[in-house]
Amino acid sequence: MEETKKVMLSGIKPTGDLTLGSYLGAIKNWAERAEQFDCYYFMADLHALTTRNNPADLRRRTLEQLAQYVACGLDPEKNTLFIQSHVPAHAELGWVLNCYTMFGELSRMTQFKDKSRKNADNVNGGLFTYPSLMAADILLYQPDYVPVGDDQKQHVELTRDIAQRFNNLYSDTFKIPEPYIPKIGARVMDLQDPLSKMSKSDDVGTGRVCLMDKPEDIARKFKRAVTDSETGERCVRYAPEEKPGVANLMQIYAACTGRSFDAIEDEFAGHGYGDFKTAVGEAVIETLRPIREEASRIMKDKGYLETLCKNGAEKASYIANKTLRKVYKKVGLVPAVR
Ligand code: TRP
Numbered sequence: 001m002e003e004t005k006k007v008m009l010s011g012i013k014p015t016g017d018l019t020l021g022s023y024l025g026a027i028k029n030w031a032e033r034a035e036q037f038d039c040y041y042f043m044a045d046l047h048a049l050t051t052r053n054n055p056a057d058l059r060r061r062t063l064e065q066l067a068q069y070v071a072c073g074l075d076p077e078k079n080t081l082f083i084q085s086h087v088p089a090h091a092e093l094g095w096v097l098n099c100y101t102m103f104g105e106l107s108r109m110t111q112f113k114d115k116s117r118k119n120a121d122n123v124n125g126g127l128f129t130y131p132s133l134m135a136a137d138i139l140l141y142q143p144d145y146v147p148v149g150d151d152q153k154q155h156v157e158l159t160r161d162i163a164q165r166f167n168n169l170y171s172d173t174f175k176i177p178e179p180y181i182p183k184i185g186a187r188v189m190d191l192q193d194p195l196s197k198m199s200k201s202d203d204v205g206t207g208r209v210c211l212m213d214k215p216e217d218i219a220r221k222f223k224r225a226v227t228d229s230e231t232g233e234r235c236v237r238y239a240p241e242e243k244p245g246v247a248n249l250m251q252i253y254a255a256c257t258g259r260s261f262d263a264i265e266d267e268f269a270g271h272g273y274g275d276f277k278t279a280v281g282e283a284v285i286e287t288l289r290p291i292r293e294e295a296s297r298i299m300k301d302k303g304y305l306e307t308l309c310k311n312g313a314e315k316a317s318y319i320a321n322k323t324l325r326k327v328y329k330k331v332g333l334v335p336a337v338r
Contacts, residue, residue: 006144008037008180011044011084011137012069014062015051020209020284021188021198023072023291024255029185031073039079040141040316041069046084046091046133050126051119063305064295068211070308071294082312084137089320093136094129096327100166101132101158110154135159138177140320145180153179170330174323186255191225194244212292215285222281225249227273236268236276246273249280256283 018027033039043062062083070076084090106112106128116123126133134155138146139162146156156179163174188198192207199208206221213221226245238261240247250264259267268276298304329335 005036005038007040007141008033008145008147009040009042009138009141009143009177010147011042011047011134012065013044013047014058014065015048015053016199017061017210017212018065018068019188019198019211020252020288023211023288024186024188024252026182026185027069027072027074028255029183031075034075034078037145040143041074041079041081042087042137042316043083044137046094047130050124050130051115052122064212064299066308067295067298067305068291070298071291072211076308076312080312080315081308082316083309086309086313087140087316087320089140089317089324090133090136093140093320093324093327094133096331097132097135097139097162097166098129100169101129101135101162105158105161106131109158111151131155131158132162135162139163139174140323141316142175142319142323143177144175146177147180147182166327173326173330186251188252188255189244189248191221191245191248194226194228194248209284209288211288212295213288215289218285218288219278219281222249222277222284223274225277225280227277234272236265236271236273238265246276249277253280253283256280256287 030039030041043065045058045062048058048062066081066083069081074081109131112128112130115127119127134152135158138156138159146159148156156177160176163176167173167176190196190198190205190207191209192205206224209218209221225248227249228243228245236246236250237243238247238250250261253259253264254261268279298308325335
């Protein structure tokens with residue numbers, strides 16, 4: 001008999017384009033996870049509604065993001081990939097859990113405080129109750145692990161508290177999930193500002209390389225990358241403190257080619273930064289080429305995309321509805337006759 005794998009789940013908001021940073025730092029390592037874990041990944045489109053979007057953009061981004069994950073190696077046969085709004089149980093359990101999440105708890109969420117400060121003209125109810133929906137996203141699938149970045153840790157802690165509270169009131173219903181600190185891949189920094197992370201939702205700038213960028217744009221962005229020429233020493237040497245820009249380019253080159261920092265230093269000994277930046281740009285172009293081509297192919301294949309969405313939503317719904325039925329019954333809702 002097949003041994004049951006531990007369950008892992010993560011949601012990704014379709015609010016920005018995926019970047020080289022998301023790929024080298026995270027997604028690249030996800031394909032192999034499926035060997036060890038039963039993985040669920042969903043496009044958190046309901047969460048995206050907490051800020052204003054252009055509807056056509058949101059729709060396109062949601063599908064593009066899904067296509068890009070598949071193109072990055074997440075096999076839909078081995079992982080459950082789906083769109084959050086295609087599984088109504090998320091919104092349904094979200095409502096129930098809202099009733100088991102305290103106003104005070106939600107008020108203390110750092111992300112809520114940050115976002116309401118930044119978007120003072122749109123501090124809506126959804127932004128406030130976002131963590132209860134996120135708790136529902138998670139608890140529906142009874143996962144063991146939730147891989148999240150630092151900014152989401154507090155939400156996973158709250159999810160545990162909500163689950164515990166519910167279990168104490170109604171007997172064991174939810175598995176208590178643990179945050180999972182993923183194996184870090186390369187830490188890719190902004191090409192123009194090597195002290196900050198290459199982020200997904202920043203404005204379009206030359207410091208950020210997106211998975212779908214055209215080769216000529218990638219080449220241009222690397223040619224313009226900052227290399228700390230003020231130190232005077234213009235050689236390729238790994239010194240993150242003194243030369244963060246060069247160190248970042250070396251990280252990227254190492255991640256794309258599999259070469260060590262020593263090997264890279266040797267390769268560019270006696271060359272200026274210009275040659276080095278061109279080489280890094282070329283390595284990135286070749287790394288991203290198959291991903292971009294595959295994602296575009298998927299985006300054009302409406303039939304495949306539909307099947308992908310449908311199969312994912314069916315697989316997810318089966319598990320999610322089981323949990324939802326249990327919850328409805330425990331809290332006293334009359335079972336629907338179907
Ligand atoms: N809140 C997460 C973010 O902003 C996205 C998310 C929604 C999520 N639901 C989730 C992550 C469930 C992990 C598990 O990045």
